[in-house]
Amino acid sequence: MGTIKLYATSILLFASWVMSCQNASFSAVANDDKKPKKASVPIDKFARKAFVYDSTKNYIYLTFDDGPQNGTQACFDLCKQLGVKATFFMVGEHASSPKTKAIVAGIREAYPNFLLCNHSTTHASGHYKYFYHHPEMAAEDFYAAQKSLNVPYKIIRLPGNSAWVLKDTIKASHLVDSTCILLNSTGYNVIGWDVEWSFNHKTENPVQKPQRMVDIVDSALAKPRRLFAKNHVVILSHDRMFRNPSYTDSLAKFITILKQNPKNVFETIDHYPGLK
Ligand SMILES: [Zn+2]
Secondary structure, eight states: OOHHHHHHHHHHHHHHHHHHHHHHHHHHHHTTTTTTOGGGSSSOOOOOOOOOOTTTSSEEEEEEEEEEEHHHHHHHHHHHHTOOOOEEEEEEGGSSSHHHHHHHHHHHHHTTTTEEOOOOOSGGGOOOOHHTTTTHHHHHHHHHHHHTTTOHHHHHHOOOOOEOOOSEEEEOOTHHHHHHHHHHHOOOOOOSEEEOOOOOOOOHHHHHHHHHHHHHHHHHHHOOSSSBBBEEEEEEEEEGOSHHHHHHHHHHHHHHHHSSSSSEEEEGGSSTTOOO
């Protein structure tokens, strides 16, 4: 018995010695300046890849507007916990402190599960007509947010207006059409929405109950004419609606019910069909 034990221990010692040698030689290669450092070449996780759609699925795009704000982190944490993808359309001026900048960076880095997109610098300062009557100024406002937030893709949502600018399509109301044409000419996509989870403008709490929202999504999917793209539903909501735990719970219920349908797939908005 003693001999067998000693023999087994020797084998283990030999194996660990071999492994330590391998690690040592790996470190030596990694530290050798003369050899190419393959590991140091950053992988561009934002490189565009072809996306294959499954026509039997419903694609759900959860979008949260106006962050970083009170509620952004709660939405992010919840989606992460439930394993669903989501898109945050963010406002440049809302990312002015180290804390809010860190929230933006956290979302940017969480790709491909989360996507950071452009929702302008000033949110039109609440004066939508003035903003869109000055399309060059409006476009500059978006370009500044693209830079200050370091947005990975040219994907915009207009403040206060649901318009669409894709590779071969522009669908915009008269108010925003000049701005959309300008943004299109500089390579931007603009994403509107199919259904909205509205909020009470006094309390900023959600208006519809989670099951009601699921019914709205299901009925939109059942009537393709109500969707901008068949089988693809873009849901607009605002991070701040879910800042209180009871409403974070409403969002959790909404997502959980949608997840129960095996046809539903949650995607980030860069996978919406027809983008440039
Ligand atoms: Zn907004």
